[in-house]
Amino acid sequence: YTVDKHLKGLFVSAYQSYLFNRVLVARMPDIDKLLLGDMAYLHVNGACFRVEQPEVEQPRCDRFEISATGPLLGGRTTKLTGPAGEIENPILDGESLNEQDFRQMKHLGARGGRRPLRFQPRNASMSCGQDNFGPYLEFRFELDAGCYATTLLAEITKDRSATAAEPEE
Template sequence: MEAPAPSDWPRLLPEPAFRGVIKQRCEDFFVEEIPAYEPCGSGEHLFLLVEKSGHTTPYLCRMLARRLGISEFDIGIAGMKDRWAVTRQWISIPAEHGNRLADFEMEGVRILNCVPHTNKLKTGHLRGNRFRVVVRGPGEEALGDTRKRLSELAAKGVPNYYGEQRFGRDGDSLGRGLEILSGRRKPKRGRVLRLELSAVQSLIFNRTLAARIERGLFTRAIDGDIMVFEGGKKLFRCEDPAAEQPRLDRFEIHPTGPLPGPQMMQANGAAGEIESEVIESAGIDFSAFERFRKLARGGRRPLRFRLSGADIELVEGGIALSFTLPAGAYATVLLRELFEIEQHTDQG
C-alpha cells in the first residue's frame, strides 16, 4: 500500500486560494527546538546545541559517532529535524568523549554550545519547536486570507496529522509494515522495524482524524472519546459529551486518536465505532501488534494541536510565517491549511 499523499487527507478549512513554495532555500525553513529542560552544568553526559542544514538528524548522528569513536546508541536526541532547513537542536554524547569535539568539522554543521548534564537526552525530551517559514509566491494580496485562516485555526485547533515523511520514501515503510503485520514479510530487528510499525500506526491515526473531519466531528466531544488534558498525558474516557464540550472549546482537553498496540486505551461508544471501522478498512487485525509489544506498545495522540505565537509578515518574494508547535506536530500540516503548498525538491 502506498502512503496517501498530503492532498488525500481532508483539510479542516476550505481549499486555499493561494499557492506557495517552501524550502526553496534551506534558510527559508528555520526550526529551533524548545527543550523540556535545560542542561544543569554537571554530569556524565554532554549536551551539544547543534545548528545544521542539508543533513538529516540520523546522518549527523552517524557522522558524529564515527568521528568521536563511539556507538550511535551512545548519542541522544529529543527528535528528528528536517534536512532541507536550518535547524537547531540539542544532542547528547558521553562527556568523556567531549575532548574530541575540537577536531569535529562537518559542512553545514556548527556546535553552538556544550553543557554537561546528568542524563542522556531521549526521544520526546522537548516541549516543541519554533518555526520561521518563508512561503515563496504569495504576495500582499494573500495577507488578509492568511490572517483569517490563522484566526480560524486558533479558534478550532489544527488537525494533528502525521506528515508524509512518517511513512518513508514513497510509502515504503508503510508498505513493509503492513506486510509484516499480515505475516507476508519476515521482520528485521531494530530501528527499521520500529519505523515500519509506527508507519502503520500513523496511517490508522490519520484515517481516524480524516473520518472525524469528514463527519463534522473535529471540534466535537462524542460518546466514548478518549480525552487528554492540554499539555499533559493523562487520559480519561468521555461519558458525558455535553459536559465536556465547554472544556474542549477552551482547549483544556482534546479528543485523541488510536495508535494501535497492546497498551492502547480503546475508545468505545460512537468514537469506538469510528476507530473500529478505520482499522477494519485497513485490513489489519488489531491483535497482530501483540507480537511486537516492545516496539509498538500503542497509545493515543491528540487529534488536534493548539496554535500559538503565530505571526506573518511580507518579505521579498513571499510571506514569512512564525509559529510554535508542540512536540510531534508537523509544520507542513499547518501550512497546507493556509496555502496549496509545493515543496522545492531541486536540492541535490
C-alpha cells in the first residue's frame, strides 16, 4: 500500500505544525519578549535575524515591528542559541529528528524555516445580529499567510474566568 505524495506532504506539514505549537506553548508566558539567541521576524518584510542584544531590540518588539519565531523544522530551519535555544532545542531534540531527515523529504514541502510566534489581525471588527438560526456574533479580520483564524478565535473566546477566580498568593 502506498500513500499519495500530497497526503505524505500533509502529514509532514501537520508534524511541523505540531512541533511549532509545542514551542509556542513553551514560549506563551512571555510571548512578547525577545531572548538572547532568538531569531526575530520583521513583520514589514518577513526577513529574520538573530537577536544578539534583546534589550536593544525589545522596544521594536513592543511596537510589534518584530517578533520571536518558532520552527518549521526542515533543511532551512535556523537553530536557536542562548536562552531561546534552551527553551526550543530540547523540544526538537526530544523528537529524535534532525534537519537531514527533513532534507530528504524536501519534495514533500518540508523546506523548513521560521515563522512568528505572534501576529496582529488587520481591519478587525465585530458585530452582533440575529438571523433565522438565532443571535450571533460576527468577527471580521484579515491575517497574513501562515496565521490561523482558529488560533485568533480561540484566544478571543477562551474562558478567562477560571484564571481570574484564582486567589492571589
